[in-house]
Amino acid sequence: MSARYIILLALTGVALTALPWLVDGLLGITWVRILSFAALYVLLALGLNITVGYAGLLDLGYIAFFAVGAYTYALLSSPQFGLHWPLWATLPLAAAAAGLFGLLLGTPLLRLRGDYLAIVTLGFGEITRIFINNLNAPVNITNGPQGVNQIDALRIGGIDFSQALHWGEVTIPAAYMPCLLFLALAGAVAWASTRLEVSRVGRAWQALREDPLAAAACGIDLRRYKLLAFALGASAGGLAGALFAGFQGFISPESFSLTESIMILCMIVLGGMGHVPGVIAGALILAILPEALRALGPLQQALLGHVWVDPADLRMLVFGLALVAMTLLRPAGLWPRGHAGRGD
Amino acid sequence: MRPLLSATGIGKRFGGLQALDDVALEVSAGHIHGLIGPNGAGKTTLFNVLTGLYTADHGTVQLDGQVICGMAPHRVVAAGLSRTFQNIRLFAGMSVLDNVLAGAHLRGTSGVLGALFPSAVLRREQSRLRDQAVTLLGYVGAGRHVSRPAGELSYGDQRRVEIARALAAEPKLLALDEPAAGMNPAETDTLRELLERIRKDGTSLLLIEHDVKLVMGLCDRVTVLDFGRRIAEGPPEAVRHDPRVIEAYLGAPTETTAATGTGGSSATRDAADTTP
Numbered sequence: 200m201s202a203r204y205i206i207l208l209a210l211t212g213v214a215l216t217a218l219p220w221l222v223d224g225l226l227g228i229t230w231v232r233i234l235s236f237a238a239l240y241v242l243l244a245l246g247l248n249i250t251v252g253y254a255g256l257l258d259l260g261y262i263a264f265f266a267v268g269a270y271t272y273a274l275l276s277s278p279q280f281g282l283h284w285p286l287w288a289t290l291p292l293a294a295a296a297a298g299l300f301g302l303l304l305g306t307p308l309l310r311l312r313g314d315y316l317a318i319v320t321l322g323f324g325e326i327t328r329i330f331i332n333n334l335n336a337p338v339n340i341t342n343g344p345q346g347v348n349q350i351d352a353l354r355i356g357g358i359d360f361s362q363a364l365h366w367g368e369v370t371i372p373a374a375y376m377p378c379l380l381f382l383a384l385a386g387a388v389a390w391a392s393t394r395l396e397v398s399r400v401g402r403a404w405q406a407l408r409e410d411p412l413a414a415a416a417c418g419i420d421l422r423r424y425k426l427l428a429f430a431l432g433a434s435a436g437g438l439a440g441a442l443f444a445g446f447q448g449f450i451s452p453e454s455f456s457l458t459e460s461i462m463i464l465c466m467i468v469l470g471g472m473g474h475v476p477g478v479i480a481g482a483l484i485l486a487i488l489p490e491a492l493r494a495l496g497p498l499q500q501a502l503l504g505h506v507w508v509d510p511a512d513l514r515m516l517v518f519g520l521a522l523v524a525m526t527l528l529r530p531a532g533l534w535p536r537g538h539a540g541r542g543d
Numbered sequence: 544m545r546p547l548l549s550a551t552g553i554g555k556r557f558g559g560l561q562a563l564d565d566v567a568l569e570v571s572a573g574h575i576h577g578l579i580g581p582n583g584a585g586k587t588t589l590f591n592v593l594t595g596l597y598t599a600d601h602g603t604v605q606l607d608g609q610v611i612c613g614m615a616p617h618r619v620v621a622a623g624l625s626r627t628f629q630n631i632r633l634f635a636g637m638s639v640l641d642n643v644l645a646g647a648h649l650r651g652t653s654g655v656l657g658a659l660f661p662s663a664v665l666r667r668e669q670s671r672l673r674d675q676a677v678t679l680l681g682y683v684g685a686g687r688h689v690s691r692p693a694g695e696l697s698y699g700d701q702r703r704v705e706i707a708r709a710l711a712a713e714p715k716l717l718a719l720d721e722p723a724a725g726m727n728p729a730e731t732d733t734l735r736e737l738l739e740r741i742r743k744d745g746t747s748l749l750l751i752e753h754d755v756k757l758v759m760g761l762c763d764r765v766t767v768l769d770f771g772r773r774i775a776e777g778p779p780e781a782v783r784h785d786p787r788v789i790e791a792y793l794g795a796p797t798e799t800t801a802a803t804g805t806g807g808s809s810a811t812r813d814a815a816d817t818t819p
Contacts, residue, residue: 391659398658399644399651399669402637406645409634416594416628418620418649418712431655 208390215382219375230490231374235446237486238381239439244466244482245388245475246435251464252473253401254428255408257317259460260304260324264433266331266455267300268293268440270341273450276351279342286355290441297437298430305429309422312411324460332452346451353380353445360445377446384442385479388435392475395431404428405473469525471532480534488521489514547572547607547747548593548624548716554601555588555771562588563599564771570716570764575738575748577762577779579755581791584768586751587629590720593749594626595619607715621649623715627705627722629751635694639685639704642693643676646711676711683707683737699730706737710746717741718749723757735761759783767791 222230247261271293275284284292304323308316335343342348352361360380364371371379395401403424406414415421444450462485470481496510508516525533548570555563563585570576578586591597593604595616604612611622625646634642651672657665680686683703688696693704702722709717722738723731735757742748752758758765759779767775767782769791775782782788 395655395658399648399653400655400658402641402645403648405637405641406634406648409636410632412596412616413628413632413634414645415596415616416620416626416632417646417708418617418625419645420615420617427655 211386215386216379218382219378223372223375228372228374231378233487233490235378235381237483238378238385239443239446240463240466240486241385241479241482242381242388242439242442243436243463244470244478245385245392246432246439247463248392248432248467248473248475248478249395249404249435250428250432252467252478253396253404253408254425255404256308256425256428257313257320258429258432259317259321259457259464260327261320261432261436261463262455262457262460263304263324263327264297264301264436265440265443265459266327266452267297267433268437269444269450269454270331270347270440271296271437272441272444273347273350274340276445277347278349279347283351286353286445290438293441294434294438297440298434300437301429301431301433302426304433305426308429309425321457321460325457328452328455331455341452344452346449347444348449350444350448350450352448353377353442377442381442381446384438388438389475389479396473396475400424400427408473465522467532469522469532471535474532474534474536477532477534477536481532484533485518488518492517545608546570547574548605548749550589550593550602550604550612552602553589553592553599553604555585555592555597555599562771563592566602566768566771566773567776568593568766568773570747570749572715572747573742573745574763575742575750575761577758577765578749578751578768579753579758579765580768580774583770584791585771586768587720588771589768590626590718590751593619594624594718617649620712620714624718625709625712625714625716626718627702627709627720629720629724631698631701631705633693633701633705633708635692637693638690639680639688639693639696640673640676640690642704643679643707643711644672646708647672647676649712676707679707679711680704682740683710684733698725699727702726702734703737706741710741714746716747716749720751721753722750723752723754731757 219231219234222234243261243265246264247258250256250258250261272289274280275282275289275292304320308319311319331341332344334341352359354360358364360376361373362376363373364376403414403419406417406419407421407424411421466481466485467478468481469485470479471477492514493510495513496506499506499508546569548568550566550568553563553566566585566589568578568589578589580586588597592599592612595611595614595618599612602612603610606622606624609622611619611624614622634645637645651668653661653665653669661669677686677689680689683706685700685703685707688700688704693701696704706719706722723734726734731754738748738750738761750758750762762779764777765779765782766773767788774787774791775785
C-alpha cells in the first residue's frame with residue numbers, strides 16, 4: 200500500500216466528514232436529510248453493481264434484499280417482538296440475512312442467463328414484497344401492510360445517531376449524525392468494491408460476465424462466483440435496509456416495490472456499470488435530481504404566475520428525458536470504466 | 544508407458560445424430576497429437592467431451608491416471624487439461640494481461656478477504672502471477688499488447704493471447720481447436736514454432752487442425768475421425784496413405800469416377816498438396 204494511496208484515503212475521509220457541514224451551509228438542513236437518503240442509494244447501487252456490473256447477472260428484484268435487511272433490523276429492534284438488540288449485532292445480522300437470502304435466491308437461478316434471469320429475479324422481488332405484506336397471519340411476524348412502527352434509532356455504545364452529539368466544545372447537529380454514518384458506510388463499501396474489482400475475485404466475475412464458457416475453461420467455478428456475487432451484492436442491500444429502518448423508525452412493504460429495483464438499476468446504468476465512481480455519480484444524480492426538480496414548482500409560479508405542470512409530473516418527465524438522452528448519447532454511462540492499463 | 548490422456552469408448556448422441564460412436568483417443572506425454580477429419584466428423588464434440596463441456600453418453604476419459612469424464616469444466620482445468628476455442632473466446636472487454644491472469648485463476652488463492660486485506664504472502668503471489676503472465680505473453684509473441692483490451696487485437700494476436708491464457712493454468716495437456724484457422728502462411732509458421740516450443744518446454748498438445756500441411760509437419764501421431772468414428776490412428780505418414788482416410792476426405796471412388804479417372808487424379812493431386 201503506497202503512501203499516495205493512504206493519503207488519498209485520508210483525504211476522502213476528511214471530505215466525506217465535511218460534506219454535511221458543506222451541504223447545510225450551502226443548501227440548508229433539509230438537504231442534509233436528502234444527502235442521507237442519497238448515501239443509502241449509493242450503498243444500494245454499489246451492492247447491485249457487484250451483481251450486475253461485475254458479474255453481469257441482471258437482477259431486477261434487488262430491492263428484496265433491501266427489504267430483508269430492513270425487516271431483520273426492524274424485528275430485532277422494535278416493540279413488534281419486544282426485542283431491542285444492539286446495533287453491533289443487528290447491522291451485521293441484517294447484512295448476513297440478506298446475503299443468505301441472496302444465496303437462496305441465487306441457487307435456483309444458476310442455470311439462467313440474461314433475459315430469463317432478469318424475469319425470474321423480477322418475480323422473486325415481487326414475491327418477497329407480497330410475502331412480507333401477508334406475513335401477519337396466522338402468526339403475525341411482519342405486521343403486514345401496516346408495517347413495523349417505533350423502530351429503535353441507530354445507536355451504538357453511547358452514540359445515538361438520531362441525537363446531536365456533544366463532544367467537548369464540538370457539537371454535531373442531530374441531522375448530521377445519520378448522514379455521517381451513512382457516508383462512512385457508503386465510503387467503506389465503495390472502497391471494498393474497488394479492491395474487489397481489481398482482485399482475483401473481481402477478475403473471475405468479469406470473466407464470467409464477458410464469456411461464461413471461456414471463464415469455465417479458465418478453471419473458474421461459475422456456481423461459486425455467481426453465488427458469491429449474489430450474496431455480496433445482497434448483503435450490501437441488507438446493510439442499507441437496516442440503516443433505512445433505523446433512520447425512518449417505520450417501514451412497510453410498499454417501500455420495497457419494483458419501481459425501487461428499477462431505480463437502482465437505472466443508477467448504475469446511468470453512471471457506468473462496473474465502475475465505482477460512475478455508479479456513485481449515477482446514484483447521487485438520480486437520488487438528488489427529483490429533489491432538485493421540486494424547485495420547478497415555485498419557479499413556474501414566479502415566472503409564469505401559475506403552476507402549469509405539477510412538479511411531481513415534471514420530475515418524472517425530466518427524469519425520462521434524461522434517461523433517453525443518456526442512452527442515445529452515452530450508452531456506456533456518464534462515467535464508464537476506462538480501458539487503459541489495468542491488471543493490478 | 545501409460546498415456547497422458549486416454550479416452551475409450553466415447554459415445555455422444557444429439558437427438559438422432561450419433562456425433563461420436565465408440566471413439567478412442569490416446570495422447571502420449573511429450574507428444575503433439577493431431578485430431579483431423581472432414582467437417583462434421585465430431586472433432587469439436589470430442590474436444591467438448593474431453594474438457595467437460597459435454598457429458599459423454601458412454602466411455603471414460605483419464606488424464607494422467609485421473610478419471611476426468613463427468614467433471615465440470617473448471618475441474619478438468621484443475622486436473623491439468625486446458626483448451627482454446629475454434630472461434631476465439633477471449634474476454635474482449637478485459638485487458639490482455641487480465642485475460643491471462645484469469646487463465647491463471649486456479650494458481651491464485653486470494654478470496655474476498657484477501658482482496659480487501661491482502662497479506663504479504665498474497666501480495667507476493669499476486670505480483671508473481673502478474674510477472675509470469677507478462678512473461679507468458681512475451682513467450683507467445685504478444686508481449687507488446689499487455690494493457691490493451693483483448694478485443695482490439697488482430698486475429699492472429701488474439702489466437703496467441705488465447706494460447707497464453709490456456710497456458711497460464713500450467714496444464715499437462717493443452718488442447719487447441721483449430722489454432723491456425725484464419726491465419727496467413729507467415730502467421731502459421733510462427734504458430735508452428737510456438738507449438739513446437741511449448742512441446743519442448745514440457746506441455747503435451749492435442750490439436751484439431753484443418754491445415755493438413757501443418758498437422759503432418761508437426762504431429763507425432765494423428766487420429767482421424769469421420770462421421771463420429773475413429774477411422775485411423777498412427778504416425779502422420781501412415782495415416783496420410785491410409786485408404787480409409789483418403790476415402791473420407793475425397794469420397795469413395797465410384798464406378799464412374801474410377802472409370803473416367805477423375806477420382807484417382809484428384810486424389811493424387813491432393814496427396815501432392817499435402818506433402819510437407
